[in-house]
Amino acid sequence: MRAAVSRQHRWWALVALTVVAVVLLAIMISLAVAIGEIAIPLSTTARAVSNRIFGTSFELNRIHQGIVWDYRLSRALVAASAGASLALCGVVLQAMLRNPLAEPYVLGISAGASTGAVCVMILGLGYGALTLSGGAFIGAIVAFLLVGVLAAGAGRSSERIILCGVAGSQLFNALTSYIVTTSANAEQARGVLFWLLGSMSGVRWSDVYLSVPVAIAGYLACLFHARALDAFAFGTDAAAALGIAVRRVQVVLFGITALMTAAVVSMVGSIGFVGLVIPHAARFIVGPSHHRLLPATALGGAIFMVFADIVSRIIIPQQILPIGVVTALFGAPAFAIILFRARRSV
Amino acid sequence: MSIAVENVAYAAGKTIVVDGITLAVEQGKVLGLLGPNGSGKSSLLRLICRLRKVDSGIIRLAEQDIAAIPRANLARRIAFVEQQATTDTQLTVRDVVQLGRTPHRGLLSPWGVDDDLAVEDALARVDMAHRADQFWHTLSGGERQRVHVARALAQTPSELLLDEPTNHLDIQHQLEILSLVTRLGVTSIIALHDLNLAAMFCDSLAVLQNGKVVAAGAPQEVLTEDLIARVFGVRAHIERSAVHGRYNIQYTMG
Numbered sequence: 001m002r003a004a005v006s007r008q009h010r011w012w013a014l015v016a017l018t019v020v021a022v023v024l025l026a027i028m029i030s031l032a033v034a035i036g037e038i039a040i041p042l043s044t045t046a047r048a049v050s051n052r053i054f055g056t057s058f059e060l061n062r063i064h065q066g067i068v069w070d071y072r073l074s075r076a077l078v079a080a081s082a083g084a085s086l087a088l089c090g091v092v093l094q095a096m097l098r099n100p101l102a103e104p105y106v107l108g109i110s111a112g113a114s115t116g117a118v119c120v121m122i123l124g125l126g127y128g129a130l131t132l133s134g135g136a137f138i139g140a141i142v143a144f145l146l147v148g149v150l151a152a153g154a155g156r157s158s159e160r161i162i163l164c165g166v167a168g169s170q171l172f173n174a175l176t177s178y179i180v181t182t183s184a185n186a187e188q189a190r191g192v193l194f195w196l197l198g199s200m201s202g203v204r205w206s207d208v209y210l211s212v213p214v215a216i217a218g219y220l221a222c223l224f225h226a227r228a229l230d231a232f233a234f235g236t237d238a239a240a241a242l243g244i245a246v247r248r249v250q251v252v253l254f255g256i257t258a259l260m261t262a263a264v265v266s267m268v269g270s271i272g273f274v275g276l277v278i279p280h281a282a283r284f285i286v287g288p289s290h291h292r293l294l295p296a297t298a299l300g301g302a303i304f305m306v307f308a309d310i311v312s313r314i315i316i317p318q319q320i321l322p323i324g325v326v327t328a329l330f331g332a333p334a335f336a337i338i339l340f341r342a343r344r345s346v
Numbered sequence: 347m348s349i350a351v352e353n354v355a356y357a358a359g360k361t362i363v364v365d366g367i368t369l370a371v372e373q374g375k376v377l378g379l380l381g382p383n384g385s386g387k388s389s390l391l392r393l394i395c396r397l398r399k400v401d402s403g404i405i406r407l408a409e410q411d412i413a414a415i416p417r418a419n420l421a422r423r424i425a426f427v428e429q430q431a432t433t434d435t436q437l438t439v440r441d442v443v444q445l446g447r448t449p450h451r452g453l454l455s456p457w458g459v460d461d462d463l464a465v466e467d468a469l470a471r472v473d474m475a476h477r478a479d480q481f482w483h484t485l486s487g488g489e490r491q492r493v494h495v496a497r498a499l500a501q502t503p504s505e506l507l508l509d510e511p512t513n514h515l516d517i518q519h520q521l522e523i524l525s526l527v528t529r530l531g532v533t534s535i536i537a538l539h540d541l542n543l544a545a546m547f548c549d550s551l552a553v554l555q556n557g558k559v560v561a562a563g564a565p566q567e568v569l570t571e572d573l574i575a576r577v578f579g580v581r582a583h584i585e586r587s588a589v590h591g592r593y594n595i596q597y598t599m600g
């Protein structure tokens with residue numbers, strides 16, 4: 001009885017929390033649209049959006065309209081959906097691999113994507129048929145498969161998978177450096193930095209149409225497997241004994257994380273630590289049950305990424321920092337804290 | 347027969363781990379699985395709940411080949427307590443026991459009153475109800491073991507497989523867990539190392555050695571001084587206990 005009451009109580013707290021998170025996300029996106037070299041009042045923003053979506057005809061400065069709609073709003077939406085996708089990948093990988101450090105960046109998937117992009121950009125692989133994003137996409141999938149094969153050979157224990165990820169990262173980073181130093185000119189080298197650090201510049205509406213559906217579809221697929229993710233807490237045998245079709249769930253969820261990561265990296269480059277920081281923060285707030293953790297992680301990832309994008313644009317006047325630098329500034333200390341806590345609990 | 351194992355063999359790589367085992371447990375009875383380290387007890391239990399596939403032979407659950415039972419249906423029938431299972435996730439005792447309800451819940455069916463009852467009942471049975479909100483990683487070894495048993499009970503199984511459930515338990519809780527299991531009326535197979543506990547609580551025993559059954563039957567038939575010398579390599583003296591009437595084994599050195 002007491003359990004039921006406390007659960008109901010938590011249910012209301014969760015609704016409140018969800019509302020707060022959604023409002024916070026809306027505020028972040030509005031700020032992201034308002035803030036920049038040309039400050040645009042929120043009222044102008046609202047009118048510009050309304051002009052495009054509801055067909056209203058508020059009189060607006062054409063430049064303002066363009067900045068809001070073509071530049072900043074699309075950028076904020078891509079940031080939000082990419083953040084949600086990366087954070088979801090982190091939470092799913094952590095549950096499946098039973099390792100608190102698992103996330104796409106640590107597992108070398110982002111590094112693979114960078115190599116793929118560099119192959120197209122500098123070596124001209126794909127003979128023009130392959131775009132930069134296509135190359136990144138293929139690189140991410142290859143990296144995922146490579147780390148998977150390495151890990152299967154190394155015995156699948158959760159520490160080893162992280163080591164395989166580190167080995168994979170090193171390999172792909174070495175390949176990238178090799179290609180850049182032997183074949184790239186100065187301008188190309190600067191372009192490569194884009195992939196290594198992650199950047200939101202160059203994002204357009206076409207990216208929104210890919211990244212938002214990917215985030216939503218990925219989220220729904222993960223939510224569908226929430227109970228299975230819970231059941232993995234004591235390992236694959238325990239999950240199977242609880243009636244989970246372990247092999248099928250693994251194939252589906254690893255596949256989804258690979259596709260989500262590949263899609264994100266192909267648009268905005270390799271952005272680290274979002275998949276690490278956000279799931280842990282979300283777990284801290286809503287607890288370990290994936291029915292609550294997945295929505296919290298998705299919203300948290302979206303908010304964090306838009307926030308990081310804003311910071312990247314205003315922290316140095318007249319200059320835009322790569323967003324990956326900002327997420328790393330928050331992420332690296334979090335990584336260290338998680339390591340310390342993991343040690344203490346052993 | 348509730349559980350019937352027929353001529354089952356299993357190899358891990360090139361190592362033959364289970365080598366043609368046949369045994370059976372009647373509805374509601376408790377079978378004790380004995381044998382030295384590495385004799386194949388855990389492996390056999392894993393085969394029975396289909397965590398591994400048999401290389402040859404058949405395992406039946408109420409006359410039905412388990413290979414033909416869907417995974418989720420199987421989990422609604424058989425609960426398994428592993429020898430060692432732990433987690434880094436910050437779960438409370440109640441979270442862990444709630445996992446036992448996983449096979450009983452449909453995709454869209456919300457957590458129900460039945461689920462709550464099963465969880466609270468299981469917690470009370472292993473004497474952990476007052477610790478329900480404590481974090482798993484702060485529990486002692488024996489408390490963890492009891493929570494695992496509660497998780498299995500919350501699964502409301504008709505067959506229960508326990509791999510050394512008394513490991514880490516103090517003597518009071520060893521006796522409590524075993525008498526709890528034997529009073530449940532659920533068909534159970536328990537891997538045990540303590541021959542005296544096996545003699546006290548099990549309806550029948552099977553002794554494994556190198557993946558083979560070397561003796562099976564009622565405890566008094568199986569546990570002979572000769573067998574203990576042969577399988578475990580220790581000398582023993584066996585007599586009927588004046589206290590509980592069951593067999594009692596004393597070991598002698600040298």
Ligand SMILES: Nc1ncnc2c1ncn2[C@@H]1O[C@H](COP(=O)(O)OP(=O)(O)OP(=O)(O)O)[C@@H](O)[C@H]1O
Binds near residue numbers: 387
């Ligand atoms: N994957 C594997 N590869 C090689 N050998 C294995 C594998 N799995 C099990 N074995 C071997 O099979 C034998 C039986 O193991 P099992 O865990 O079933 O023994 P057990 O009777 O439960 O022992 P214990 O009393 O120590 O728990 C052991 O010798 C073990 O080394």
Ligand SMILES: [Mg+2]
Binds near residue numbers: 509
């Ligand atoms: Mg064992």
